[in-house]
Amino acid sequence: xxxxxxxxxxxxxxxxxxxxxxxxxxxxxxxxxxxxxxxxxxxxxxxxxxxxxxxxxxxxxxxxxxxxxxxxxxxxxxxxxxxxxxxxxxxxxxxxxxxxxxxxxxxxxxxxxxxxxxxxxxxxxxxxxxxxxxxxxxxxxxxxxxxxxxxxxxxxxxxxxxxxxxxxxxxxxxxxxxxxxxxxxxxxxxxxxxxxxxxxxxxxxxxxxxxxxxxxxxxxxxxxxxxxxxxxxxxxxxxxxxxxxxxxxxxxxxxxxx
Ligand code: PGA
Numbered sequence: 427x428x429x430x431x432x433x434x435x436x437x438x439x440x441x442x443x444x445x446x447x448x449x450x451x452x453x454x455x456x457x458x459x460x461x462x463x464x465x466x467x468x469x470x471x472x473x474x475x476x477x478x479x480x481x482x483x484x485x486x487x488x489x490x491x492x493x494x495x496x497x498x499x500x501x502x503x504x505x506x507x508x509x510x511x512x513x514x515x516x517x518x519x520x521x522x523x524x525x526x527x528x529x530x531x532x533x534x535x536x537x538x539x540x541x542x543x544x545x546x547x548x549x550x551x552x553x554x555x556x557x558x559x560x561x562x563x564x565x566x567x568x569x570x571x572x573x574x575x576x577x578x579x580x581x582x583x584x585x586x587x588x589x590x591x592x593x594x595x596x597x598x599x600x601x602x603x604x605x606x607x608x609x610x611x612x613x614x615x616x617x618x619x620x621x622x623x624x625x626x627x628x629x630x631x632x633x634x635x636x637x638x639x640x641x642x643x644x645x646x647x648x649x650x651x652x653x654x655x656x657x658x659x660x661x662x663x664x665x666x667x668x669x670x671x672x673x674x675x676x677x678x679x680x681x682x683x684x
Contacts, residue, residue, distance in 0.1 A: 431466035431683045432663035435670025446476035450483035452673030466683045471495035481520035495523035501544035513552040525557045529602045539582035550591045557596045564603040589631040593638040598665040604645025616643045617658035652682035
């Protein structure tokens, strides 16, 4: 069965509440005339304080074309964890997806593969979908350890998940050197790494799971790059940062994945 494409916008630490509402409405306006059945799964990930505003805009529209994600979560259910948000809280705020293991969280906030694994389990057991990020640094790429590093990240992130849980998850391959740099990874190379990730999933679970799981590319995705990326055999969509911050460019990426 063909995998449904996913286009997810990672807003990072941008957009106050009004800006989030305006951007959400702008995206829906751009997608208004598109047939919902033909659209990819479209996801936006505002920062915590703008989830309410974005969710309200989505609910008021009621078109169901765009879904909500959080950019992070904590794996415990509740308690003395100052500054953190549980999966249940994010579900309550309207989120259906949660991005975990983004390279910025790994670099600046000490997120480890073990934490990513615990978060993935918490997300899946609450019925939400984890968007699990992985990717190599420029140094790792130049040292020729890209595949080894990514296999290790994926193996640890998926530890003790069931095949059914794995099949529902989404992976985002984001080479760190391509994030926010304008330097997109060559599509064929991105596809090669993504096919390699699919093979790792096959080894951890089975062929059926590896054929079902959606694996996205992220790193300087733009309206001009999406068609070539989507034309690759194993790329199932994109995790978009900078180009998701304006309705026009994000909608062009969504349409480029149709
Ligand atoms: P970018 O960010 O599209 O701005 O490169 C992608 C990401 O960090 O998810």
